[in-house]
Amino acid sequence: MGKFYLLLFFVFIFISARAQDNNGPRITALGNAGVALQDVWSVKSNQAGIAGLKRAFLAAGYENKFGVKGLSNQSAVFSIPVKDYALGASFNSYGVSDYNEIKTGLTLARSFGPKLFLAIGLNYHQLKITDYGSAKAVSVDVGVQYQAFPNLWLASHISNPNQSKYDNNTDQIIPAHIQFGANYIFSDQLLITTEVEKILDAQADFKAGLEYKLVKFVALRGGISVNPFKQYAGFGVNYQRINIDFAVSSHPVLGYSPQVALGYEF
Template structure:
């Protein structure tokens, strides 16, 4: 009975807030309010994939998110970016859920720089949902993205998740793959202060707006904070960069899932 109740709660949550399981922006972008439209990061593989053009060395990152609502509920993710001159290859994988219900998403992204200012990306995704006693269903989707550097201070970004409105192939699982339009900006006020914002529109939901900040106290340590308005959430975190090793931590306050901490380790080869 306990397992049935747990599974029912998780399924109900996913019906209303399906986007949570579909994205994992990593602690840096999460701490900045999930601002991944115009900020370049190793976890741009799960946001605007055009952002992987900011990775200069082959880099791998591992992420773990714990949902305090339930002891079993968690999310694991991995991201890898390989720069090849003006071309960039990104690979991502994540798993979300519990033993009785889990979602898997794998992605392969290709991004290219056109000069010093413009970057474009295309990403293919594989989705899978597994439910105890119901089996599994799969789907494919595509994301497209772009970033444009206006000057040394200001960058604009735009990307679309699932513009083809692909769906899962099983009638037993009534769950959609979100189609979301994102438009954002990143403003480097100084070499230590980054301000980012994103406006998002889901075809099946209202408009969301997020705002984030990344402040580098010293070369090794950064403090971050952010918020989003629909639903209202606030975020905080920090990052430590030591040579080629990066450690990032974030906490998201979700009105449905309470406080959700996550940590990631990244290494540049």
């Protein structure tokens, strides 16, 4: 019986946090307002963003959720440009031994000139609960980014528009949501990014983040989201072709979640 209540506790945590996938430390530190950014982690937040990358990129990250021992989020992303196209892949494992969610994704993005990026992603989901079996599902993502002005990018992303669900072995659902956002680049040192996200059957959330480069290879980041109110902070070091990013998010009830990622640009 004790194990059953422990499992219910973890399920509560997962339900509280699952609506938001792990988008990597850079985007997390910016309040998870990443729909209009071009980054290797865009393969998870808005796949259209990888169409703006000029080199192949590989990154892996680790997050400790809410300071709970053993409760982790492990991610890896990869993108490679091929002429006007970009191919991307992602992997995410979230949970503990008794409750685990795995999500893998493949992405095809295309640039229509330097101002318009489109992408479609296919995701495979697997949910496993000890003594309760496992379930699988497939979902689709669609994303777009458009450079409206030299320093302003507008973007939109739709996740799981067909409202795909796990099979009949579980009542767990895959959230369907839509995002709109903008990214304004004030200078080589400063950018501000914003996003509005609406999850089906939930209130809309507004997010905003700021990135400031102290020097060419060191950036400080901060952000907020309002529903519920959460705060984010982090930094990044980009030295030659190696990227190190760190972020921490603060949930008003569940506490702090630090994460770190290491990336390499080929």
